Amino acid sequence: MKDTGTELVAELGGVEVMRYVYRPDMPQYESPKPYFHPLRTLSGDLVTGYRPHDHRWHKGLQMTASWLSGQNFWGGGSYVHAERAYVDLPNNGAIRHEEWLSPGVERLTWWTQEGEHWIDETRTIAVVEGEGWWRLDFATTLRNVRGEDLMFGSPTTNGRPMAGYSGLFWRGPRSFTGGEVLASDGGGGPEMMGRTASWLAFVGQHDEVDRSSTLVFTGEATWFVRTEPFAAVNPSIAFSEEVRLAPGDTLDLAHSLVVADGAWDRERITALMA
16 A cells, blocks of 8 residues: 555555545544545545535545544534534544654544544554455554543434434445445345445446446344435444443454455355355
8 A cells, every 4th residue: 555645545456446534634524534435436436525515524435433422523513412402512622643653553543623532543544456346454553642532333223214324434426326235144135224234335337438336244233224315324323222431441353345347246245244
């Protein structure tokens, strides 16, 4: 991977397949944080959406938290149960790149909008090439340095049904709207929202070119997934129950994303996962 000083760039077979922006330029309301965009297939087809008009804080693939002890590291408004609505609050935190400890190993810090340092993070990023596909490996360790408990939650833990997004979140391109969802153990479809699986795949079609792509997200999780009104996948940290992180304790997360050319069926995905 090439480091530009603000981004990591990965090329495979002469195609730029990944750009990781670790020094982003964005408004506080969008909760500034590193993100992956664009992500492309080995054929060069785009598989991420960036700053869409409906959710300006959706940026490709990014690690975040929609509700953390009352703070919002996701961006936009926070769901307030008493209002039955999202409300703009002065609680949009930021995740800052501090340094590269070694190639692909990053040190980051999480700060509230008021300037309180709550989390130290160590993040590992790796790219692996396969035949007709490539894989992004993402692992992170989050350490509570706040001095008191941290509670990871989501709009669902705050009272909004089926909105349990929190953690590593992917927003797909517009053309992926209405795509196909497949999951482990015979699961699939939009009904995977809020269900647990060891992997979940999203198959989408591209505009302009007569091609499809398949993204396979791995790691045992309860999944937030949408095909309408936009394509989105998130192995949630705290879909329907809060997760407590005591002072000094760590939360370890690891996921992989396979980006494949073509519309893969369940048999082919299962063979790859094996």
